[in-house]
Amino acid sequence: MKVDITYPPVEKRRQRKKKLIRAAGWLMLLAAVVCPVVNLAVGGKAWSLIVLMGLYMTWTLVLSPDLVEYNRISQFIKLLLCSCIMLIIIELVIVPGWALFVVPIVGFCGLIVCAALFFSDMVKQKQNMLPMLNLIFFSALGSAAGLLWGGEAVRWPLAVMGILSLALLIACIAALGKDFLKEFQKRFHTK
Amino acid sequence: MKISTIINPFDGYISSLPGEESARLKEFFADFERHCDLPWREKRKLKEDFEKAIMYYSSRGLSLESSLELLDTRNLGGFYARPPVLWFPLDDAAKIYPLSMERGRMSVYLKEPVVPEMLQMALDFTIRRFPSFATTLKKGFFWHYLDTTKRRFPVSRESDIPCRPLKVSQSGSLAFRVLYWNNRISLEFFHVLTDGTGGMTFLKVLTGEYLRLMGAVAGPSPELWDINATPSPEEFENAFVRVEQKGAASGFMDKSALQMNGRLAEQRPCCILHFKMDAARLYEAAKKHGATVTVYLTALMFLAGRAAIDELQGEQSIQIPINMRKFYPTKTVRNFSLYCGIRLPIEETEDMGQLIGEIQRQLEQKGSREAMDSMLTATERLVNVLKFVPLVVKQPAARLIYGFLGDKIFTTTLSNMGVVQLPEWMAEHVDCMDFVLGTAISNRASCSLVTVNGRAMFTIAKLTADPSFEEKLYELLEADGVNVKVEGSGFYEG
Numbered sequence: 001m002k003v004d005i006t007y008p009p010v011e012k013r014r015q016r017k018k019k020l021i022r023a024a025g026w027l028m029l030l031a032a033v034v035c036p037v038v039n040l041a042v043g044g045k046a047w048s049l050i051v052l053m054g055l056y057m058t059w060t061l062v063l064s065p066d067l068v069e070y071n072r073i074s075q076f077i078k079l080l081l082c083s084c085i086m087l088i089i090i091e092l093v094i095v096p097g098w099a100l101f102v103v104p105i106v107g108f109c110g111l112i113v114c115a116a117l118f119f120s121d122m123v124k125q126k127q128n129m130l131p132m133l134n135l136i137f138f139s140a141l142g143s144a145a146g147l148l149w150g151g152e153a154v155r156w157p158l159a160v161m162g163i164l165s166l167a168l169l170i171a172c173i174a175a176l177g178k179d180f181l182k183e184f185q186k187r188f189h190t191k
Numbered sequence: 192m193k194i195s196t197i198i199n200p201f202d203g204y205i206s207s208l209p210g211e212e213s214a215r216l217k218e219f220f221a222d223f224e225r226h227c228d229l230p231w232r233e234k235r236k237l238k239e240d241f242e243k244a245i246m247y248y249s250s251r252g253l254s255l256e257s258s259l260e261l262l263d264t265r266n267l268g269g270f271y272a273r274p275p276v277l278w279f280p281l282d283d284a285a286k287i288y289p290l291s292m293e294r295g296r297m298s299v300y301l302k303e304p305v306v307p308e309m310l311q312m313a314l315d316f317t318i319r320r321f322p323s324f325a326t327t328l329k330k331g332f333f334w335h336y337l338d339t340t341k342r343r344f345p346v347s348r349e350s351d352i353p354c355r356p357l358k359v360s361q362s363g364s365l366a367f368r369v370l371y372w373n374n375r376i377s378l379e380f381f382h383v384l385t386d387g388t389g390g391m392t393f394l395k396v397l398t399g400e401y402l403r404l405m406g407a408v409a410g411p412s413p414e415l416w417d418i419n420a421t422p423s424p425e426e427f428e429n430a431f432v433r434v435e436q437k438g439a440a441s442g443f444m445d446k447s448a449l450q451m452n453g454r455l456a457e458q459r460p461c462c463i464l465h466f467k468m469d470a471a472r473l474y475e476a477a478k479k480h481g482a483t484v485t486v487y488l489t490a491l492m493f494l495a496g497r498a499a500i501d502e503l504q505g506e507q508s509i510q511i512p513i514n515m516r517k518f519y520p521t522k523t524v525r526n527f528s529l530y531c532g533i534r535l536p537i538e539e540t541e542d543m544g545q546l547i548g549e550i551q552r553q554l555e556q557k558g559s560r561e562a563m564d565s566m567l568t569a570t571e572r573l574v575n576v577l578k579f580v581p582l583v584v585k586q587p588a589a590r591l592i593y594g595f596l597g598d599k600i601f602t603t604t605l606s607n608m609g610v611v612q613l614p615e616w617m618a619e620h621v622d623c624m625d626f627v628l629g630t631a632i633s634n635r636a637s638c639s640l641v642t643v644n645g646r647a648m649f650t651i652a653k654l655t656a657d658p659s660f661e662e663k664l665y666e667l668l669e670a671d672g673v674n675v676k677v678e679g680s681g682f683y684e685g
Contacts, residue, residue: 001658001665001677002677003465003677003678003679003682004678004679005678005679005681006372006375006465006680007349007353007372008348008350010350010351010683011350011351014351015354018457022457065360066360067331067360068328068329068335069330069360070360071361071362079630124362126362127329127362130329130330130331130332185277186329186331186332186338187331188332189331189333189334189336190333191280191334
């Protein structure tokens with residue numbers, strides 16, 4: 001069976017990139033198995049949890065990015081969320097007693113950056129509103145929960161985070177007007 | 192060293208025009224400005240498309256007046272002049288597809304090499320007639336949706352594997368691409384956007400517009416959508432919801448089928464093969480066995496499948512997509528297809544006569560309106576059950592179900608697009624067409640057939656280097672007196 005070639009030769013660059021990512025994936029998987037085993041064998045603090053989180057962050061943010069909704073706001077929020085989880089893990093396994101204070105500070109700084117990313121290019125970024133709404137919702141919720149059950153020392157960062165999240169929501173509604181409702185309708189449709 | 196001034200070739204062209212024509216051109220671009228309110232970078236690209244097209248016409252000796260008449264900015268309509276407003280919830284079939292990222296591709300082979308400048312203009316004019324194509328896939332809380340994106344949609348020279356993944360992740364990214372290579376125009380699309388019928392409608396309109404721009408005299412064409420007509424809601428409806436749910440829900444689940452044993456390739460697809468045949472000869476061969484072309488080819492695929500499978504027991508299953516438009520006529524270009532599976536024990540796939548009878552029987556039963564209604568009801572019920580489940584929960588579950596059930600219950604697929612009707616003025620410029628199914632997860636081959644201008648093109652998208660399947664198929668067709676010319680890609684791996 002003779003085949004007449006009617007397709008162009010393929011650029012090797014893309015194939016190489018794919019192979020590199022696959023190789024990196026296998027290396028990371030190996031590290032994800034070896035580190036907990038070494039940690040268990042050697043004993044001591046559970047540092048392998050930090051390694052695992054680091055590997056996950058590298059994988060999800062660099063090597064295997066989102067297939068849908070990959071934009072500056074969503075990626076920044078993903079980085080923010082991963083960083084907060086990493087901080088909490090560090091507190092739990094290495095040095096306790098500071099995360100409840102630091103995480104809300106990281107959170108409200110994240111809200112400020114998010115607002116800057118959104119309002120600097122509102123026409124385009126209004127299509128990327130859902131991750132920001134999620135951040136606002138969880139920041140407000142976290143703030144309320146922290147203020148109810150957290151200690152005296154963590155009050156101001158939590159309060160700032162809560163106020164900023166509400167302020168960002170109001171600013172979005174005010175800036176987008178009817179478009180906010182339209183975007184909201186698209187994002188939460190069940191049709 | 193002499194420093195020369197870099198002049199835009201189009202500026203050079205304008206300066207060579209007599210005053211009257213130069214003024215006419217200025218007027219033309221002033222009109223263009225009124226039709227285009229895109230961000231400046233996109234606007235610049237769109238304007239350059241017009242400039243290149245005018246230059247092309249000029250190089251072919253066409254008068255400026257005739258060029259501007261062909262490129263009339265009225266063909267842009269208000270599409271580029273208005274901000275994006277529309278959005279489309281996914282149709283019921285597509286609600287499963289975004290998670291599996293399935294793609295399809297169809298091509299038209301012209302009798303002359305493609306002129307990229309003109310193809311770009313054709314796409315610039317055509318896209319506004321298909322608002323559901325001018326969209327980006329976005330993530331909602333419960334479902335994905337298609338959000339309109341207003342930009343210049345580029346055509347590209349083919350330089351990669353056919354059906355390679357479409358990057359739909361970024362804002363404004365497209366769920367389809369238009370490619371060209373020699374005399375071939377290809378449309379690759381994400382299945383969230385459309386099915387084969389919808390894709391073919393788009394490709395026909397795009398090709399028709401390209402041929403018009405190339406000077407073909409377009410006659411009345413009921414087969415083609417008029418690019419200047421206003422899109423109607425029916426053309427973009429989710430036709431699944433229009434069908435009344437009745438009877439029992441069934442049709443999704445089945446047992447695992449045998450898979451061809453060739454090693455799975457890393458590249459997907461690793462090879463594309465086109466069997467080019469005379470449609471009349473193929474029809475005759477099918478008739479000789481007392482079968483339709485679909486049944487005949489399905490039977491050959493069962494026999495060829497057996498040659499590619501080592502197991503001596505178990506069932507082969509061939510998935511046959513069913514176009515629901517034949518039961519529920521609609522103009523929609525969104526997905527409106529379901530499928531049925533023809534199953535046969537491998538030990539019984541020997542005698543052609545017996546095979547044909549059994550396939551015919553199963554196809555009549557499983558591809559009947561009643562069976563499709565049951566599947567449609569099951570689809571509807573599934574969608575209704577899932578509609579309030581957040582996407583973050585549904586997504587991994589659906590991926591799992593598709594990956595481990597949807598694919599493994601079939602050995603291969605045969606999608607027959609049937610005979611594509613082209614208006615006479617267009618048919619004389621078209622050599623043939625092909626249709627490539629995006630490869631599955633573990634099915635080593637996906638087959639499709641499309642017939643136009645008396646040429647049938649049977650395409651195999653391969654996922655393994657093992658040539659047993661296509662070699663057997665070739666041998667069987669030749670033995671039945673159907674001369675096959677094989678075209679395709681090289682092997683992409685290695």
